[in-house]
Amino acid sequence: MIRMNRFSRYNLIAVTLLVIIGFIWIYPFLWVMFASLKTSSEMFSAGATLLPENWDLSNFVRAWDKANFSTYFFNTVLYAAAATVIELFKSSMCGYVLGRYRFPGRNLLLGLVTATLFIPIASIILPQFKLVQALGLLNTRAGVILALSGGSGALYVLLFTGFFQTLPDELFESARIDGATFWQTFRLMLPLAKPIIATVVIFQFMSTWNEFNIPLVFTLGRPELRNMAVGMYAFRGEFSVDWTGFAAGTTISIIPVLLVFFVFQGYFVRGLAGAVKQ
Amino acid sequence: MARFSTSQTAAAVPLNGRIKKRRTKSIPLIQQVAGADRFWVMLFLLPFIILYTSFTLWPLLATIIYSFFDWDGNGPLELFIRLENYITIARDPLFWLSFRNTLVFALINTAIKLPLSLMAAILLTRKWLWGQRLFRTVYFAPLVIPVAMAGLIFQLLLHPANGAINDLLTSTGLVQRPIDFLGNERLALLSLVIVSVWQIFGQYMIYWMAALQNVPEALYEAAELDGAGEWKKLVHITLPIIRPVAIIILFLAFVNALKVFGLVVTMTGGGPGFQTYVVPYFIYTQALVDFPFRYGYASAAAVLFGVTILLAVTVQGYFVRRAEADRKDYGV
Amino acid sequence: MKRKPLLIVIFLLIAAAAACAPQTVEVTRVVTETVTEEIEVTRVVTETIEVEGEEVEVTRVVEVMTEEEMEPVTLRVMNWSQEQADFYEQVAAEFQNEYPHITVEWDTLEQGQYRETLPLMFQSGDSPDIFFWLGGDRVLTMAELLDQNWVAPMDNTVLPDDFYDRWPEGSFLEGINVVNSLPYSFPFNDNFVWGPGYMYTNKDVFRAAGLDPDVPPTTWSELRTTCETIAENTDAFCLAVPLGNDLQRTWYPLSGMNFTDSFFDYQQGRFNIDDERQLETFNYLQGFFNDGLVVPGNNDKDFARQSMANGQAAIYFGGAWMPSVFAGYEVPDLDLGVFPPVMPDDGRAGSLRQSFSENKFYISAQSTHRTEATLFLEWMTRPDGFFATEYLAQGFGTLPFSDMGQYVTDEGLLQVIDVANENNLRVAYPEPVVACADVAQSKAVSNANSLTRNWEFIAMSEALLNGEDFSGTAAEIAEAKNGEFLTTLEEEAAAGLMIGVECFAFPEWEDITQAYDSALYETHQMPASDDS
Known part of the structure; x- marks a missing residue:
């Protein structure tokens, strides 16, 4: 009884605090959503006011057409999904091996991966571009996907390495006794890494979804291969910017990302914070 | 199966790249590759190594090569000028101002975002809290807004003429005259810091949540039996246990803050004056904005900056090792 | 014609x-x-x-043609005027009506992305057949583009004889858009009306302040009084001034009427931000900031214009293209006034620089369809063709190769043209490259400007926002830039270029409000030959 009361008291304070700060926190977010329903002059003059005077859906229509979202939506989903799957695939495999096996060059690889994590790489797009060109993959979806999933991943590898390293050895022992092959053991262990998988999926999906440099640069000869983040730049003209169209475009394009977060949040709850529940 | 994932340190440990050095006495965690496994190990490493070499290591190497040339990013590399770019950079006051601004930004940014996100993470992992899912999503949300949009929103919200924040400050009488957050040379960088904290907050919140798994629930339960309050639990249990991981998150936070770019472009364009020029923005303007492009020069700036940071990280490496030693002591 | x-x-x-x-x-x-x-x-x-x-x-x-010639060709055109994307689609369709075998794909990108990706396209050999380019220094652009191997000349075998007659005389200059008598580009926007320097007003704010919106301030003191009245009688600010590099929009008309809109003094051949006339202009502008007559904030051009359009400010100085920008702001009842810039109290003492060469469209050296690309450019620049008439009718801007009086219908743009015609704001400045051909190979100006790009504007903005004295910074900037300028010149002269500060100093240009007459080049002192 006393316990319950104490936690209820905590909740009153904490929830109040979280609601107030939370509102401030997502206020800019709401502001974008509502700005997409305003006229451009209202958006600039309304200050803090959220609700538009007249609800105007034309921004969405314009955003969809002008930013080519109907064409780009498919590309965006494809790029984000493919890059995420590849990222997951390569970083989990690499992390698994690094976490469980000792082999020549292992320390060097770990050291390099760690070091590059800390080096800011400025304007690497040019060398990447030359590489993709040399591979003959310019103006193909494959080139974009490759570049999207190639440039990141050091952190993810370290995440998986650490995870597999901390799995209890008895697990592997019993797998071995059961006669599981290398591949079968990996198949058994991978699902245990759900929290890491969730982290990779969310961060990688989010960053590829919003990435505009790579999809732009590697598809210059074929504009129909671009994604929505590139399309968003259609609102910036030579002399003026269509901010309300941009806001509408933003609203359209971030909703799927939030959905992904909602879906995978389950894994977060279990994986990242689950320990507390036990 | 889920038993194992929850009873272990899971996502927290991996933030540490030097984990390989740690070996528990009783169980050898790492086994030597032998037999047929050799093939599998190679196969498993291959995808990552290929992509990593081509898309991370090679561009890095190329940047170093470019830095020795007078090159506009176009055509063949012909004008080898040895260290001239570096000599010019060393005397370029704008580079050093950018350097200083970047460091100041990263330090303040880290100093604000880490404690705040830690507090949020602790609060949002309390099992008694109502509406966990909702709050987590709310605090995570800014991360998904494209940076160009985020920049615009805050340009408007911080605006001295009719921005929401100044409206609030003046109407409550907190300030007499509206504050020009992005125009004032002392406030502009700080405003960028705050906005970037807002944006990136969710990411560190998640890192901290991962770190908090290191804390066995049993410890809390024992403490509760002893009648410890939340504050005591925080100071005597949570913080000491997550300390080693905290140091790694700290590195990551600081280094990521050094890469600040998008918000500068969209919110201040480096202004007022050059007060918010940061190194990535400096590199960008040199390489790609101001014609004729100075790609070689920009590459030299990138290398110089990168090497300095790497040196700093190496020094920090000392602390990493200490952190690991600490962690061993706690037996987690 | x-x-x-x-x-x-x-x-x-x-x-x-x-x-x-x-x-x-x-x-x-x-x-x-x-x-x-x-x-x-x-x-x-x-x-x-x-x-x-x-x-x-x-x-x-x-x-019609041999089979080979009829082979369908796709031309890629790229630029960054994204707001005109719909128009370009019509243009491509119209063009194909006439040339069924040529398909034009006109792609637009955001300016920043465009500048970043165009070099990459050239690197990959996948550049558009026709591309849009505006270099930092418009006079040197041609040399830079040639140097980078980006451009090919137009195929003049398919150009009609009267092609050059479409432009006012003097539009085609060797070294600027013609090389070895072959045309590489053409002035796209006219150089008389087009450019910065107009004073746009929100007439409703004037009315609210009890001022006659049709009698604008014409002198510096009048502008000041007008602003004070507006501040007293309304909630609005007087001026909307964009900062950073965008400050040029306000700076050009003010400094241009007082001295020059260039940071280079072509009479003396030096960088001039420390000149007392420049400081005078600066101090005048700073007075508005210090007294709260300017919309506060570190605003970019978009914000400044929006605040004027929405009645938060009365006056915005901007370029000839502003009417179409304001039209896009969805402020249907904006009552826009277009006026000449204000003059110093003791009369006009300077002029805006007539940019000789608004050359914007070039044919890529990598294009395998140079002839078709030339055909397209020829078609595009027909004085009474679809492109010109529609471009003008939709108020996108001015064109030097068409009769603007006949086709412009946009009220605001018509006013802009009137203002330009009546006030002769722009005059031809001396062109160093015309005086000394080797200037095209010189990096003296570009090195000085590379010390810190847009240094003057950025430093002025900072001083304006924070109420600081600017003269010290100005002296510092001028010293650094002139130092670099002279050092480079010396090095280049030593390396054998026929070059010297004389190439950049035109003391015979006595009245800066009048055009530098082409005859004056003959009296110009040339650098001493170093051949011995």
Whole structure:
């Protein structure tokens, strides 16, 4: 009884605090959503006011057409999904091996991966571009996907390495006794890494979804291969910017990302914070 | 199966790249590759190594090569000028101002975002809290807004003429005259810091949540039996246990803050004056904005900056090792 | 200049096109070719044409082109005027009506992305056939583009004889858009109306302040009084001034009427931000900031314009393109005034620089369709063609190769043209490259500007926002830039270039409000030869 009361008291304070700060926190977010329903002059003059005077859906229509979202939506989903799957695939495999096996060059690889994590790489797009060109993959979806999933991943590898390293050895022992092959053991262990998988999926999906440099640069000869983040730049003209169209475009394009977060949040709850529940 | 994932340190440990050095006495965690496994190990490493070499290591190497040339990013590399770019950079006051601004930004940014996100993470992992899912999503949300949009929103919200924040400050009488957050040379960088904290907050919140798994629930339960309050639990249990991981998150936070770019472009364009020029923005303007492009020069700036940071990280490496030693002591 | 519309319908004979004289109309043209086994392409064209006032129906058999020439060609055109994307689609369709075998794909990108990706496209050999480019220094752009191997000349075998007559005289200059008598580009926006320097007002704010919106301030003191009245009588601010590099929009008209809109003094041949006339202009502008007459904040151009359009400010200084920008702001009842910039109290003492060479469209050196690209540019620049008439009618801007008076309908743009015509704001400055050919190879100016890009504007903005004295910074900037300028010149002269500060100093240009007459070049002192 006393316990319950104490936690209820905590909740009153904490929830109040979280609601107030939370509102401030997502206020800019709401502001974008509502700005997409305003006229451009209202958006600039309304200050803090959220609700538009007249609800105007034309921004969405314009955003969809002008930013080519109907064409780009498919590309965006494809790029984000493919890059995420590849990222997951390569970083989990690499992390698994690094976490469980000792082999020549292992320390060097770990050291390099760690070091590059800390080096800011400025304007690497040019060398990447030359590489993709040399591979003959310019103006193909494959080139974009490759570049999207190639440039990141050091952190993810370290995440998986650490995870597999901390799995209890008895697990592997019993797998071995059961006669599981290398591949079968990996198949058994991978699902245990759900929290890491969730982290990779969310961060990688989010960053590829919003990435505009790579999809732009590697598809210059074929504009129909671009994604929505590139399309968003259609609102910036030579002399003026269509901010309300941009806001509408933003609203359209971030909703799927939030959905992904909602879906995978389950894994977060279990994986990242689950320990507390036990 | 889920038993194992929850009873272990899971996502927290991996933030540490030097984990390989740690070996528990009783169980050898790492086994030597032998037999047929050799093939599998190679196969498993291959995808990552290929992509990593081509898309991370090679561009890095190329940047170093470019830095020795007078090159506009176009055509063949012909004008080898040895260290001239570096000599010019060393005397370029704008580079050093950018350097200083970047460091100041990263330090303040880290100093604000880490404690705040830690507090949020602790609060949002309390099992008694109502509406966990909702709050987590709310605090995570800014991360998904494209940076160009985020920049615009805050340009408007911080605006001295009719921005929401100044409206609030003046109407409550907190300030007499509206504050020009992005125009004032002392406030502009700080405003960028705050906005970037807002944006990136969710990411560190998640890192901290991962770190908090290191804390066995049993410890809390024992403490509760002893009648410890939340504050005591925080100071005597949570913080000491997550300390080693905290140091790694700290590195990551600081280094990521050094890469600040998008918000500068969209919110201040480096202004007022050059007060918010940061190194990535400096590199960008040199390489790609101001014609004729100075790609070689920009590459030299990138290398110089990168090497300095790497040196700093190496020094920090000392602390990493200490952190690991600490962690061993706690037996987690 | 005017072409009969029927010419548009005639399928082009590549070889004969150059011979198409504009006045003599060839009514029928049957060309027989020896047809081997090739597939013969013939068309029977029935059309109504006008011959000396009478309509005649003619049926012609047109043997159009050899199979090879008819092969469908796709031209890629790229620029960064994204707001005109719909227009470009119409342009491509119209063009294809006339040249069915040429498909134009006009792609637009955001300016920043465009500048970043165009070099990459050239690197990959995948550049657009026709690209848009504006260099930092417009005079040196041609040299830079040639240097980078980006540009090819137009195919002048398909250009009509009167092609050059479409532009005002003096539009084509060797070294600027012509090299070895071959045209590489053409002035796209006119150099008389087009450019910064106009004073745009929100007339409703004037009315609210009790001022006559049709009697604008004309002098510096009047502007100041007007601003004080507006501040007293309304909630609005007087001026909307964009900062950072965008400060140029306000700076050019003020400094241009007081001295020069260039940070380089072509009379003395030096960087001039420390000149007392420049400081005078700066201090005048700073007075508005210090007294709260300017919309506060570190605003960019978009914010400044929006605040004027929405009635938060009364006056915005901007370029000739502003009417179409304001039109896009969805402020339907904006009552826009367009006026000449304000003059110093003791009269106009300077001029804006007439930018000689608004050359914007170039043919890529990598294009395999140089002829088709030339055909497109020729079609695009027809004075009464679809492109010109629609471009002007939609108020996108001004064109030097068409009759603006005839086709511009946009109220605001018409006012802009009036203001320009009445005030002669822009004059031709001396062009160093015309005085000394080797200037095209010199990096003196570009090195000085590279010390810190846009240094003057950025430093002025900072001082304006924070109420600081600027003269010290100005001296510092001028010293650094002039130092670099002179050092580079010396090095270059030592390396054998025929160059010296004399190439950049034109003391014989006595009255800066008047154009530097081309005859003056003959009196210009040239650098001493170093050949010995």
